[in-house]
Amino acid sequence: MNAGKKSERRISIRFDLASGPRIGPGKIVLLEAIAETGSISAGARRLGMSYKKAWLLIDAFNNTFHEPVISTETGGEQGGGATLTETGKEILRLFKKLETEAGSATEATRKAFDDLVKAPPGKKK
Amino acid sequence: MNAGKKSERRISIRFDLASGPRIGPGKIVLLEAIAETGSISAGARRLGMSYKKAWLLIDAFNNTFHEPVISTETGGEQGGGATLTETGKEILRLFKKLETEAGSATEATRKAFDDLVKAPPGKKK
Numbered sequence: 507m508n509a510g511k512k513s514e515r516r517i518s519i520r521f522d523l524a525s526g527p528r529i530g531p532g533k534i535v536l537l538e539a540i541a542e543t544g545s546i547s548a549g550a551r552r553l554g555m556s557y558k559k560a561w562l563l564i565d566a567f568n569n570t571f572h573e574p575v576i577s578t579e580t581g582g583e584q585g586g587g588a589t590l591t592e593t594g595k596e597i598l599r600l601f602k603k604l605e606t607e608a609g610s611a612t613e614a615t616r617k618a619f620d621d622l623v624k625a626p627p628g629k630k631k
Numbered sequence: 632m633n634a635g636k637k638s639e640r641r642i643s644i645r646f647d648l649a650s651g652p653r654i655g656p657g658k659i660v661l662l663e664a665i666a667e668t669g670s671i672s673a674g675a676r677r678l679g680m681s682y683k684k685a686w687l688l689i690d691a692f693n694n695t696f697h698e699p700v701i702s703t704e705t706g707g708e709q710g711g712g713a714t715l716t717e718t719g720k721e722i723l724r725l726f727k728k729l730e731t732e733a734g735s736a737t738e739a740t741r742k743a744f745d746d747l748v749k750a751p752p753g754k755k756k
Contacts, residue, residue: 516646516647517644517645517646517647518644518645518646519642519643519644519733519737520642520643521641521642521643521737521741521744522641522642523741523744523745523748524745524748525745525748529744570748571747571748572747572748593747596747597744597747600740600743600744600747603740604737604740604741604744607733607736607737607740608644608732608733608736608737610736611732611733611735611736611737612644612646612729612732612733612736615725615728615729615732616646616648616729618725619646619648619654619722619725619729620648620649620650622696622697622718622721622722622725623648623649623650623695623696623697
């Protein structure tokens, strides 16, 4: 049984921007979901997140960077679509790079943690 | 205004052990607090965590690794002290190593994020 979309990452990183706000998988996963579904509401639904929470996260995100991360079109028949701006795409790209870098750099140490773990029991509990 | 002990880390890492459980700053900060205060209840209090939650985290931690991470002495006049076992100390050591490795490996990329941030406003909001 998979633990759901939020937990697919084997390693997850959060970090503070120099200006204060924290960037982490929660916001990034939402950006990805919006990019893939083309709307904030569909992206939020996919993550089991309320529209309001998604909107607040995006609003904070939009106000963090030079430019908004999401561009929304209002008033259409579809109720408004949302696409990632160039800044939004760059943030996703950088975050994946960061995850890869951190994953590679910590591989031996994570292995050392695994060596401290007891052998999995024969029966799942 | 500092956001408190839990948020002192500029970069925070969570990762899944091969056997499933996730390791992250929440449990590690608790281990550190117990090591420094010498008891689960004092460590929990320092973090604003309930004793019950701390105990459950430590119990899960104790059952994750080859050996317990905390050794408790019950029945003493102090109401029982708690110390880190060698495994507990090793976990703290490895986690700090992991944070350092991830921090170094991602330094340039985190800088690239900062470059996407707008200049801090003159007035704090």
